[in-house]
Amino acid sequence: MNFNYSVICILFIATLAACNNNPVGKDYTDTATSGKVNITVDESYALLFDTQIYTFEALYPNAKVFAKFKPEQDALNDLLMDSSKVAVINRPLSKKELARFKAANIYPISTKIAEDAIALVVNNNNLDTAFSMKQIKRFLTGEDTLWPQNKRQKINIVFDNPNSANYRYLKDLLNNKEFGSNVFAVKSNPEVISYVSSHENAIGVISVNWISDMDDTLSQSFLKKIKVVGLTDEEYPNEFTKFRKPRQAYIANKSYPLCRSVYMINRQTRAGLGTGFVSFVAGEKGQRMMKLAGLVPATMQVRLIQITNKPLN
Numbered sequence: 316m317n318f319n320y321s322v323i324c325i326l327f328i329a330t331l332a333a334c335n336n337n338p339v340g341k342d343y344t345d346t347a348t349s350g351k352v353n354i355t356v357d358e359s360y361a362l363l364f365d366t367q368i369y370t371f372e373a374l375y376p377n378a379k380v381f382a383k384f385k386p387e388q389d390a391l392n393d394l395l396m397d398s399s400k401v402a403v404i405n406r407p408l409s410k411k412e413l414a415r416f417k418a419a420n421i422y423p424i425s426t427k428i429a430e431d432a433i434a435l436v437v438n439n440n441n442l443d444t445a446f447s448m449k450q451i452k453r454f455l456t457g458e459d460t461l462w463p464q465n466k467r468q469k470i471n472i473v474f475d476n477p478n479s480a481n482y483r484y485l486k487d488l489l490n491n492k493e494f495g496s497n498v499f500a501v502k503s504n505p506e507v508i509s510y511v512s513s514h515e516n517a518i519g520v521i522s523v524n525w526i527s528d529m530d531d532t533l534s535q536s537f538l539k540k541i542k543v544v545g546l547t548d549e550e551y552p553n554e555f556t557k558f559r560k561p562r563q564a565y566i567a568n569k570s571y572p573l574c575r576s577v578y579m580i581n582r583q584t585r586a587g588l589g590t591g592f593v594s595f596v597a598g599e600k601g602q603r604m605m606k607l608a609g610l611v612p613a614t615m616q617v618r619l620i621q622i623t624n625k626p627l628n
Contacts, residue, residue, distance in 0.1 A: 405431055428605065454470050553588070
């Protein structure tokens with residue numbers, strides 16, 4: 316009796332969901348694994364989502380995901396204006412943004428898909444490759460603009476884009492203080508890497524995704540052009556201080572200071588292709604690709620192995 320009652324309840328809920336997903340007079344041409352959908356991805360994750368989309372479409376030949384790679388704010392604008400059904404950004408929606416959707420009777424779903432980090436990079440000839448966060452903040456505000464090991468050389472800090480997530484993240488870190496005159500932006504993460512590789516006095520701000528995939532030839536070619544900076548939260552570092560680089564293990568345990576989460580925001584709350592693609596990225600195959608790309612998957616554990624010099628008894 317209880318079993319029959321449970322089955323009836325499940326069927327009833329499924330029927331309600333079907334009604335909500337297919338309003339009267341509305342014919343949808345996509346399903347969770349077929350059709351077409353537009354998405355907008357923060358440019359920080361272009362390499363990663365090229366791979367995700369390629370794999371998804373290979374598994375589901377009747378599905379076509381059209382991705383635009385833009386700065387964070389542009390990705391959100393596309394979502395709000397309904398020119399994209401899904402946006403990939405590294406923060407949840409704000410109360411103000413949620414209110415705009417609610418006013419249109421739309422209730423987007425945020426799905427956390429990974430832990431990411433911002434990487435700071437310097438020229439290969441630069442001897443300064445380890446900083447405290449206190450120093451980085453002073454560089455950003457222009458309070459201190461000289462290299463520790465070369466006091467005659469000024470530090471320039473270059474971002475990917477003034478509307479990017481990287482720019483917004485570090486502005487939030489400063490509690491919205493103004494950046495110094497030594498801070499400027501180009502147009503993309505690859506342009507940041509190119510600038511730093513040819514300017515010895517520059518610090519570049521990029522998403523670690525561009526240099527973390529050990530199997531991606533483009534990612535590895537970028538890594539050869541620059542050095543990755545180590546960071547610490549200690550205010551007064553000493554000879555025993557551990558400076559962490561944005562490696563997967565340090566992102567996982569949050570010992571690297573500039574960590575953040577990655578979200579897929581889906582305004583398509585029915586079982587359409589946007590929902591299907593989000594489910595794929597958040598599922599086993601998509602999460603495995605996150606791990607291989609050097610990010611920390613949201614739903615898959617990363618093994619942390621500690622090696623000591625303690626002799627065996």
